[in-house]
Amino acid sequence: MATDLYHVELSSPINYAEIYEKVSAELKQARLPREEVELAFHLSPGTPAMAAIWIMLAKTRFPARLIQTSQQRGLEQVDFPFDLASDFLPEYLKRSDDRIERLTDGRQTAPEFDKIIHRSLVVAREVERARRIAAFDVPVLVLGETGTGKELFAEAIHASCRRSPKPFIAVNCGAIPKELANSELFGHKKGAFTGADRERAGHFRTAEGGTLFLDEIGDLPLDTQVRLLRALQEKEITPLGASHPAKVDVRVIAATHRDLQADVAAGRFREDLFHRLAVGVLRLPPLRARGEDLNLLIDYFLERINADAAMRSEAQRKEISPEARKVLLAHAWPGNVRELYHTLVRASIWSTGTDVTADEIREALLVALPKDDAQILGRALHKGFDLQGLLDGVAHHYLVRAMAQTGNRKKQAAELLGFSNYQTLTNWLRKHGLENEDNNE
């Protein structure tokens, strides 16, 4: 094993700023972090100020193992699970300063967030967090199933921050062939590889000054993840075939429907990149866990569909019949808000009268139903398989149906579902975000 020794001159062993600057400059000079290097910082020699800086660097810019040594106990690993992003940023974001106050005080100052239709507390909390995060120019990670509004949140953050006059570029990383990922994101020079017959700017350059929304970030190949980490840390990118890096000023908002922490544990996603991206984290709940929003979204989308129809002479205004609404409320919405919108569009087009009927909704839902939906036990097992999500979907579906069938009478609904008392049903309803004032005992 080769060892390199670096000497760092300090004017004082307790000057925190100087220790931080000198040490991080050395580590950067050594081109760290790098995938093939496992870093370890030794906390025992030196002053407490030095140990504090090692810990801070290990938990942020230079992910490293921490060790200490003593005569009595020999070499020991030092481990304490703190995660700067998820443990401290929420606190930090809670603090008020002028900038945040201006952005969060009253909806009119950030009207972009009004497009996110919601009534549920879970979504309200995420909107509030997003408004605060927008005031800081930090990366954001948006987690949530497909169609839950990840891009909508990213657009609102962009539109309400100082970058809004500059581009918002949305890229679906899952749709980029692996071998083209580096060139798509960071660009290439003419002749950089076979087929590169002209220069390409890449999405980072195109988003200069603005925001790059990287959807399905978990699908990026590992070597592109290394480049992305560098782009976030150094704020510079090197297009393929270029000899020098170029500065970029782009805010990255990443999104995924996958369990990224599980991908980190399985070695599919770089841990250091995860921590870099997860500075501001938003978790968008599935539609089935936000019963209160469903009615609101139905009315909102119907209004939108009717407004569009008003422009066309052959189309007529539509209403949703009470029975049709029950069918909508009983559905588990695996495709979330997007599925709801498309279902309503389809049903309004097919419906012959002014009222959209329950059957027309059922037909519209059937088209969207995945082929294997009827066979819940016949699903293919694959990497993104989500057993808990599937079970939650089934439970949600039957809870909603039982409540609809009994006119929200809990005692009867509990009987229908085979629960011995309605308190058990209340617990289930709460867990699935379905408990509301309309429910009767």
Ligand SMILES: Nc1ncnc2c1ncn2[C@@H]1O[C@H](COP(=O)(O)OP(=O)(O)OP(=O)(O)O)[C@@H](O)[C@H]1O
């Ligand atoms: N709360 C909401 N209010 C109004 N419209 C919404 C809401 N949530 C989602 N939508 C709409 O639903 C559709 C899907 O949302 P969006 O594309 O943001 O989801 P996503 O989570 O990024 O999906 P995917 O992961 O499949 O890319 C969009 O048309 C969006 O405008």
